[in-house]
Amino acid sequence: MLALDFIRRHPDEVRRAAQLKGEEAPVDEILELDRRWRECLEVAEKARAQQNELSKRFAKTKDTEDLRKAKEVGEEAKRELARAAEMKQKLDDLLLRVPNLFHESVPIGESEADNVVLREWGSRPDFAFEPRTHYELGEALGIMDFERAARVAGSRFAFLTGAGARLERALVQFMLNLHTGEHGYTEVYPPILVNSASMIGTAQLPKFGDDAFRVQDRDLWLIPTAEVPVTNMHRQEILDGARLPLNYVAYTPCFRSEAGAAGKDTRGYIRMHQFSKVELVRLVEPEKSLEALDELTSQAEEVLRRLGLHYQLMVMCTGDMGFAQYKKYDLNVWCPGLGRYLEVSSCSLFNDFQARRASLRYRPAPGEAPRFLHTLNGSGLALTRTLDAVLETYQRADGGIEVPEVLRPYFGGSEILHSS
RNA sequence: GGGGAGGUGGCUGAGUGGUCGAAAGCGCCCGCCUGCUAAGCGGGUAGGGGGUGUUGAGCUCCCUCGAGGGUUCGAAUCCCUCCCUUCCCGCCA
Secondary structure (H helix, E strand, C coil): CCCHHHHHHCHHHHHHHHHHHCCCCCHHHHHHHHHHHHHHHHHHHHHHHHHHHHHHHHHHHCCHHHHHHHHHHHHHHHHHHHHHHHHHHHHHHHHCCCCCCCCCCCCCCCCHHHCEEEEEECCCCCCCCCCCCHHHHHHHHCCEEHHHHHHHCCCCCCEECCHHHHHHHHHHHHHHHHHHHCCCCEEECCCCEECHHHHHHCCCCCCCHHHCCECCCCCCEECCCCHHHHHHHHCCEEEEHHHCCEEEEEEEEEECCCCCCCCCCCCCCCCCCEEEEEEEEEEECHHHHHHHHHHHHHHHHHHHHHHCCCEEEEECCHHHCCCCCCEEEEEEEEECCCCEEEEEEEEEEEECHHHHHHCEEEECCCCCCCEECEEEEEEEEEHHHHHHHHHHHCECCCCCEECCHHHHHHHCCCCEECCC
């Protein structure tokens, strides 16, 4: 969330950012409620101060008149403090609904169409035959099964079997080894269920609860991304500045209800209720966060490069970047069979937006005051679509799949993937 | 799931109704001392919010001893609920 103090001083800036993001920001309500809350708080705290004073005096004097007054003032203080607390709670709830600002380098725009391609890597491969889609290939090879998954779980689920499951595992291993071995990340295996406070911390709640699955009768949510447990890992801590930056990589399943996604072009292994993802999360000093975002993004790109997959890097425009993001890149991988790009990674900087919600702070140096961290994260990468791109890019005329060289160690060295 | 013990500042840990936002030790910071280092000596050292003020000095008030309620003029301390940790039993991968 944004600092209340900042909204007080720069309401127009907050309004403008919200508008360009296509979000609502209850700025006027906040300013009004903030004014009333502070008024009320002042009255309440003065009464409390008086009560404390009288109470202390009574301890010494045992004067019944002091006692009487203390009781009286105490009642008032209690009443007013309750009022103030009620206002503050409303205020806090409103604050959680104000979108983040965005960096000046973010292009202004309304939709996907206004995102800007920053660079491309590789090129669309040529085929001497009509390339097939990953789901055609996957079903023909017997490594992807949507029908049985529908019976077992429902639509938007899939089984990977045999070489398909192994390919996913190979990709996970490859990504984790790259990020831990060469990019300096610490591997984390986090909880897959988290409480509401964590969901608020990374800004899935209160606004986007419908996008996630919740466990019945318990305050637990299936994580929509490892960003949630990993970013919240240091919630309410004051970290030693000397330990920064913290770089974590986590492989987890992710769960999304995909409410409202029906009807979009999502045939295949693309938009699942459950999917695997290797996620990069960084907690860094504010001054270094923009640089850290570019670095994190290039680390995600490195996965695609080593896999030899053609992709483009986009910077998201204001209208498409999201509620909490300060700046966001998408990596879109080319799928020759589908004939379009699929998003395999979103790399976002949140500035202190999440850090304020989750109270993630650090002490720059001993004796100095705590400051909020900056948080960022990005997929490195989403498994489903990376797997799709591998199948579609490395398909052969005979329906087999050439195993990308970097994955061969995880396939016992085999070069071709045939039907199971 | 049943029973016991417990959750206090960066850490260890004392504190069972006011003199406690909190002893002591460790750590850390500043200074002194000694060729250097270590040791020693002195001082400082929780977080959040409001007001005023400065622009990131200060002054002042309020809140916070796992969380939320309650009793009381007054709660770290007493009562209730919940969460978490740990031990024993049960169950289990």
